Amino acid sequence: MKGRVPRTVTEAGEDRSQPLAAFRDTGAFVLLGDPGAGKTTEFEWEASSLGDDAICLSARDFLALAETRAAQWSGKTLFIDGLDEVRAGTGDPRSSLDEIRRRLDALGRPRFRLSCRAADWLGSDQERLRMVSPGETVTVLRLDPLRDPDIEHLLEANLGDAEARRFLKSAREKGLSGWLRNPQGIEILIAAFTGGRGWPPNRRDAFEVACLRMAGERNVEHRDAAKDQPNPSEILDAAAELCATLLLSGAAGCSLDASGSDDDYPALDRLGPTDRSLARAALDTKLFTEAAPSGVRRFAPHHRQIAEFLGARQLARRIESGLPVGRVFALMAAPDGAPPTSLRGLAAWVAGPRRAAPGGPRGRRPGGGPADFSPRLRRVVRGPLSARPGAPD
Numbered sequence: 266m267k268g269r270v271p272r273t274v275t276e277a278g279e280d281r282s283q284p285l286a287a288f289r290d291t292g293a294f295v296l297l298g299d300p301g302a303g304k305t306t307e308f309e310w311e312a313s314s315l316g317d318d319a320i321c322l323s324a325r326d327f328l329a330l331a332e333t334r335a336a337q338w339s340g341k342t343l344f345i346d347g348l349d350e351v352r353a354g355t356g357d358p359r360s361s362l363d364e365i366r367r368r369l370d371a372l373g374r375p376r377f378r379l380s381c382r383a384a385d386w387l388g389s390d391q392e393r394l395r396m397v398s399p400g401e402t403v404t405v406l407r408l409d410p411l412r413d414p415d416i417e418h419l420l421e422a423n424l425g426d427a428e429a430r431r432f433l434k435s436a437r438e439k440g441l442s443g444w445l446r447n448p449q450g451i452e453i454l455i456a457a458f459t460g461g462r463g464w465p466p467n468r469r470d471a472f473e474v475a476c477l478r479m480a481g482e483r484n485v486e487h488r489d490a491a492k493d494q495p496n497p498s499e500i501l502d503a504a505a506e507l508c509a510t511l512l513l514s515g516a517a518g519c520s521l522d523a524s525g526s527d528d529d530y531p532a533l534d535r536l537g538p539t540d541r542s543l544a545r546a547a548l549d550t551k552l553f554t555e556a557a558p559s560g561v562r563r564f565a566p567h568h569r570q571i572a573e574f575l576g577a578r579q580l581a582r583r584i585e586s587g588l589p590v591g592r593v594f595a596l597m598a599a600p601d602g603a604p605p606t607s608l609r610g611l612a613a614w615v616a617g618p619r620r621a622a623p624g625g626p627r628g629r630r631p632g633g634g635p636a637d638f639s640p641r642l643r644r645v646v647r648g649p650l651s652a653r654p655g656a657p658d
Contacts, residue, residue, distance in 0.1 A: 266452045268422030270415040272307055277405040285311065288406065292376050292399030295391070297383040298408035300570045300610070301449025304380040307408065308344040311378070315342055323556075324351045324365065324379075325517050325529055331368035342376040343369075349385035350517065350569070352607060362390055369397040383407065385606050410446035419448070423455055432458065439464055444471075449568060472574045477501055479551040479567070495546050501575075503543035504552045508566055509576035510536045512611050513596050518556055518565030519548075530556070530563045570610065577614030584615075 273282040274296070285307055288294055298304045312321035321344035322330070328351060331338075351361040369377060374397050381390075386405075394403045411419070420429035436445060436454065441464075444450035456475035457465045465471035481497035511518065517529045519536055526532040538544035547553065548564040552571065556563035566572035580593050597612050599605045604612035 266419065266423060266448065266455070268419045269306070269310065270411070270418050272303060272415075273409045273412075274406040275409055277407065282409050285406070285408075286314070288404065289315070291404050292402060293394065294378055294404040294406055295386070295394070296378060296380045296406050296408060297386050298380070299383060299447065301447050301568060302408050302410075303448045304408060305346050306448070308346050308378065308380055312342075312344045318342060319344060321346065323347050323517075324361070328361075328364055328368065329529070331372060335372055338372065338375070340375075342378070343372075345377060345379045348379055348381035349607070352385055358385070358387060358606070359389075359393075362387075362393060366393060366397045374399055411448065411451075416445045416451070419451055420455075423451075424459075435464065449570060469574075472571070473578075476504075476552060476571060476575060479571075480504060480547070482551045495543055499540075499543055500547045500550060501552075502579075503538060503540060504547035504550070505575040505579035505582075506538060507536060507544055507547060508572040509579040511566065512572060512576045512608065515607075518553075518563055521545075521548075521562040521564075525563075573610040574614055576611050580611075580615050 272285050274285050274288070275282050285296075289311070296304055296307065308321050312319040318340070319342045320338055324345050324347045327343070327345045345365065348362065348365070351364075352358045365379070369375065376399055379394070391403050391405055395401045417429065417433065420432055423429075424432055432455075433445070436442065441454065444454055453471055453475040456478045457471045459478075465474055477497055480501040507519070510516075514531075516531055519533045520526040520530040521533055523532040523534065526535070533544060533548075534541070536544075552567055552575070553564045554567050556565050566575075584590055584593060593615065594604075594612070597604045597608045597615075
């Protein structure tokens with residue numbers, strides 16, 4: 266999406282919004298926000314404003330590289346993005362933060378910023394981070410929703426002045442104002458609206474139309490290289506299969522180079538796609554992004570919200586084809602039977618308006634996850650999903 270607006274935040278326990286830039290002198294802060302709120306964009310912007318004095322990287326990359334990059338990162342402010350993403354594949358949500366704390370301590374307690382989905386932030390996290398922060402102080406910030414002038418600016422940047430006014434008026438009339446407070450909500454609505462089908466009647470259709478449009482758009486670096494583009498609907502199906510596998514296994518993405526694969530980025534072939542050529546084509550669309558350069562080609566879903574929708578789309582189709590609902594929810598359940606926080610978005614999409622996920626679509630227990638079932642589940646999950654339709658629950 267084109268354009269950017271300066272964002273504001275509210276400090277925990279306060280009721281006054283301030284620019285995120287006002288906290289640049291803070292030794293350590295945590296940025297919380299809803300899915301798609303723009304946490305990653307703000308981290309990238311803030312890190313770029315500090316130039317060579319800052320490093321911005323995912324929490325996964327921080328955990329993987331901290332031990333070998335100590336000298337390179339010395340004296341820099343670290344922007345560590347996505348605590349919730351590394352919590353997604355662990356049984357105990359505290360363990361990932363403990364690993365981050367261990368590495369921060371080994372680095373000499375540098376200045377840092379950490380982002381996390383608000384729903385995945387635990388009450389004890391702030392106190393535990395204080396032990397490894399400069400001055401033993403951690404400020405917790407909540408990213409504010411977009412303001413009206415912000416919404417208007419983003420719409421004008423993407424649609425032009427006249428079309429933006431019509432778009433905004435229609436969105437409000439159709440009760441979609443809530444979507445406009447979230448940058449990804451705007452992006453999805455624009456993609457759906459400009460797809461030529463008019464306004465989507467509901468949230469599911471908005472995601473479907475937007476994802477189909479993204480499936481037809483190849484990443485810039487691959488657009489000219491491809492002579493024959495598969496049908497976008499076929500690519501979307503392949504992408505949905507990949508997303509279901511990645512979410513259930515707790516992996517961040519996949520690697521095209523088997524020699525450079527690991528648990529976070531297993532080789533594409535290990536994911537067992539039904540059609541490898543379609544899966545490969547899906548990775549080159551806007552539905553996926555190439556992970557930070559590491560000498561091998563790695564891809565991850567464009568955004569977790571999109572991955573959750575597509576993964577649920579795949580699981581729902583398997584259910585409609587005869588796969589028992591109980592088996593699907595068993596794959597998503599923690600030991601207490603409820604979906605862990607890392608999979609509740611997926612579970613909510615699968616449950617939909619006519620089903621109820623065990624424990625509710627927003628499972629309350631923050632522990633558990635795919636890693637609890639067996640060591641093999643992190644590597645291969647297509648076996649259970651490929652079970653014979655009609656098999657007993």
